[in-house]
Amino acid sequence: MDKPWQIIPYSETSGDLHMALDNDLLDRHSNNPRSPSILRFYRWTPAAISLGFHQKQYPDLWHEIAQKYQLDIVRRPSGGRAVVHKGDLTYAVITNIELEGKQRSHREIYEYICEFLIQGFAQLGISLTYGQSGRGYIHNPSCFSTATNADLIIPDGRKLIGSAQVYRRNSVLQHGSIAIAPDHQLLTELFQTKVPIVGCEELLQSQHENLSAELIRILTTAARQHFQAEFL
Numbered sequence: 001m002d003k004p005w006q007i008i009p010y011s012e013t014s015g016d017l018h019m020a021l022d023n024d025l026l027d028r029h030s031n032n033p034r035s036p037s038i039l040r041f042y043r044w045t046p047a048a049i050s051l052g053f054h055q056k057q058y059p060d061l062w063h064e065i066a067q068k069y070q071l072d073i074v075r076r077p078s079g080g081r082a083v084v085h086k087g088d089l090t091y092a093v094i095t096n097i098e099l100e101g102k103q104r105s106h107r108e109i110y111e112y113i114c115e116f117l118i119q120g121f122a123q124l125g126i127s128l129t130y131g132q133s134g135r136g137y138i139h140n141p142s143c144f145s146t147a148t149n150a151d152l153i154i155p156d157g158r159k160l161i162g163s164a165q166v167y168r169r170n171s172v173l174q175h176g177s178i179a180i181a182p183d184h185q186l187l188t189e190l191f192q193t194k195v196p197i198v199g200c201e202e203l204l205q206s207q208h209e210n211l212s213a214e215l216i217r218i219l220t221t222a223a224r225q226h227f228q229a230e231f232l
Contacts, residue, residue, distance in 0.1 A: 002230035005223075008040035010216060015048035015074035015085065022092050022173055023077045029094050030171035036232055037095035039223055041216045047086035048072035049190070052079050052164060065190055076175075080150070080164035083177050084187060087199065089212050091117070091219065092175035095227075097167065106165065110150050113174045117152060117161055120215075120222035126203055128152040128160060158198040180211055 008025075011018075029035050048071055051058060055075075066073055071086070093113050097104065104112070111130075118128050131151040152161040163176030179199040187195040200211060208214045223229060 002228050004036040005227060005229035005231050006036040006038050007220065007231045008038060010041050012043045012045045014046065015044050015050060015072050018042055018044065018090070019050070019074055019076055022094075022175060025092075026077070026094050026166065026168055026171060026173040030168040033096060033170055037227065037229070038093065039220070039229075039231075040092045041212075041219070042090050042092070043088070043212065044072075044085035044090070046070055046072055047084070048074050050074045050076045050083045050085060052081050053077055053166065054079055055081055058082060062190065065186075069186055076164065078164035078166040078173060078175060080162070083162060084183070084190065085177060086183050086186065087179070087181035089178045089180055089215055090175060091178060092173065093223075094171060094173050097170050097172050106167075109172055110163070110165070110174070113172075114152060114161075114163065116219065116223040116226040117178075119226055120219040121152075121160075123218055123222070124200075124204060126160070126200075127155060129155075131159065154198060154203065158196045160198055160200070160203075178215065180215075 025038055029038065047069070049062065049066060051073065053076055062073065065071070069086075071084075095113070097109060114130075121128050129152070131153050150163050150165075151159050152163075153159050159179070161176050161178050163174055165172055165174045179197050181199045181201045182195075182197050184195070187197065200215065204211075224231065
């Protein structure tokens with residue numbers, strides 16, 4: 001039997017508004033465990049640096065770089081480290097933490113949610129697996145510089161999707177950045193090192209008139225199949 005899911009229409013707005021909406025949707029879902037799970041896709045306008053909820057410090061230089069590139073600096077409700085939202089597509093999933101009636105670990109929930117991304121990109125001929133870095137990533141301000149088991153990478157080790165979670169009662173918000181056309185100059189300037197990230201535009205040989213729309217279409221279908229979802 002298909003499960004009720006709500007799909008929120010695609011939008012482009014500021015990071016502050018996106019994070020407020022993700023937080024509000026999670027709050028409402030956590031207060032009503034019978035409410036439908038949620039899927040949404042969005043982009044950040046203007047481009048932004050998002051900080052993990054527990055990321056208390058970041059380099060002072062970032063303020064100058066943000067001003068130079070006209071970037072907002074925004075705090076996420078989820079964990080993890082800094083992410084640059086420029087040339088990317090963000091997905092968000094809000095659902096119950098129980099899977100098939102059983103309480104699952106955070107790792108199992110990551111894998112359960114990420115499976116729709118893996119299946120969707122497989123349709124595009126892109127094979128994704130999980131990163132292997134341990135907790136040493138917490139000493140690096142960049143989410144892009146290390147690929148943990150919360151991230152999806154291509155066979156040569158470069159990251160395509162970085163994700164983060166936050167839990168509230170029996171609900172979880174998992175959202176993440178899908179790289180489309182990363183600004184490598186900005187990333188190198190910001191993190192003072194070459195960042196091992198790859199975008200969909202580089203991986204896909206064929207031309208797509210609107211790659212974001214194509215990704216949303218493919219990933220929505222993959223989500224419907226994987227989650228056995230009936231979108232309301």
